[in-house]
Amino acid sequence: MVGFIAGVVGLAAAGVVSAAEEVNIYSYRQPHLVEPMLDMFTVETGIKVNTVYVKKGMVERLKAEGKNSPADLALTVDVSRLVALKRAGLLQTVNSIQLDENIPQNLRDPDGNWFVLTQRARVIMAARERVPEGALTSYEQLSDPDLGYKICMRKGNHAYNISQISSMVSALGREGAKKWLEGVGKNLGRKPQGNDRAQVGGVYSGECDLAIVNTYYFGKMFTGNGGKNPEQIAWAKGVRVIFPNQGDRGAHINVSGVTLLKHAPNRANAIRLMEWLSGDMAQYMYAHENHEFPVKIGVPTSPLVTKYLSGGRFKADSVSLAKIAEYSRVASELVAEVNFGS
Numbered sequence: 001m002v003g004f005i006a007g008v009v010g011l012a013a014a015g016v017v018s019a020a021e022e023v024n025i026y027s028y029r030q031p032h033l034v035e036p037m038l039d040m041f042t043v044e045t046g047i048k049v050n051t052v053y054v055k056k057g058m059v060e061r062l063k064a065e066g067k068n069s070p071a072d073l074a075l076t077v078d079v080s081r082l083v084a085l086k087r088a089g090l091l092q093t094v095n096s097i098q099l100d101e102n103i104p105q106n107l108r109d110p111d112g113n114w115f116v117l118t119q120r121a122r123v124i125m126a127a128r129e130r131v132p133e134g135a136l137t138s139y140e141q142l143s144d145p146d147l148g149y150k151i152c153m154r155k156g157n158h159a160y161n162i163s164q165i166s167s168m169v170s171a172l173g174r175e176g177a178k179k180w181l182e183g184v185g186k187n188l189g190r191k192p193q194g195n196d197r198a199q200v201g202g203v204y205s206g207e208c209d210l211a212i213v214n215t216y217y218f219g220k221m222f223t224g225n226g227g228k229n230p231e232q233i234a235w236a237k238g239v240r241v242i243f244p245n246q247g248d249r250g251a252h253i254n255v256s257g258v259t260l261l262k263h264a265p266n267r268a269n270a271i272r273l274m275e276w277l278s279g280d281m282a283q284y285m286y287a288h289e290n291h292e293f294p295v296k297i298g299v300p301t302s303p304l305v306t307k308y309l310s311g312g313r314f315k316a317d318s319v320s321l322a323k324i325a326e327y328s329r330v331a332s333e334l335v336a337e338v339n340f341g342s
């Protein structure tokens, strides 16, 4: 009996030691989108997670900090940002059977430098009252001079739009994509402004009929953002979600992902967190808290996504993430050339 008690005390002491362990993150993702998972990781492992939320300039910051950087991991949306970190030589390779098993091959860097954790589609949300079902089926139609509907869209140089414009470059070529962007510009109901959800707000207020939005914001709005934005419930209920280009290349997909930084001071803990984020619990939470599409096969989408977003079962553009990243520079040039709210 004494031995048993000693054993328990020993474990408790070990627990105290591991509670002092930590992992440091620089995140482009907003706190409300990642904190639930990071808190759960701490509960499960005792490893403390310190997160710095960065708005811009992560590459420059990491370069300036060099070997003295406290950061272990970077969390971000958009493959071009993941690739930019890699190109700047700020990452290190991770060899992990668990990451390889959990994340499909096309969603991992071949060199093990970055890993996709969630996917979402960039879709059209159309005013239920004003845009009949079937009236719009493709991104291309958004640039039609006879469209007859007004579009709300955030600034062209935001990562989500750069990623989508890159996919238009891939589909239509540079000139085709430029013409498309010019046409979309002419159909705007107002100057590009605000975040994704604000575009749906623009549809609700009647400034626009169509909004370009990432899928998970439909879930965020539909649930009133966990009680923080009850007015957005009506915004979500007022729109129909259209997955574009289902008859040809499919809807544009963008991603969020994680990378291990070159000078990570807490390397082992960082890899443990990367693996955890790709595992069942975190993937379930990403799906159910954020309404994103999980990358791990077999993890279900949220009931809301299942009901209103066909459970994530739609035709997705199969263009490679590497191509999207490669075209991001051209996409930025086009935004400047047509002066699309940059």
Ligand SMILES: [Fe+2]
Binding pocket: 214
């Ligand atoms: Fe977002």
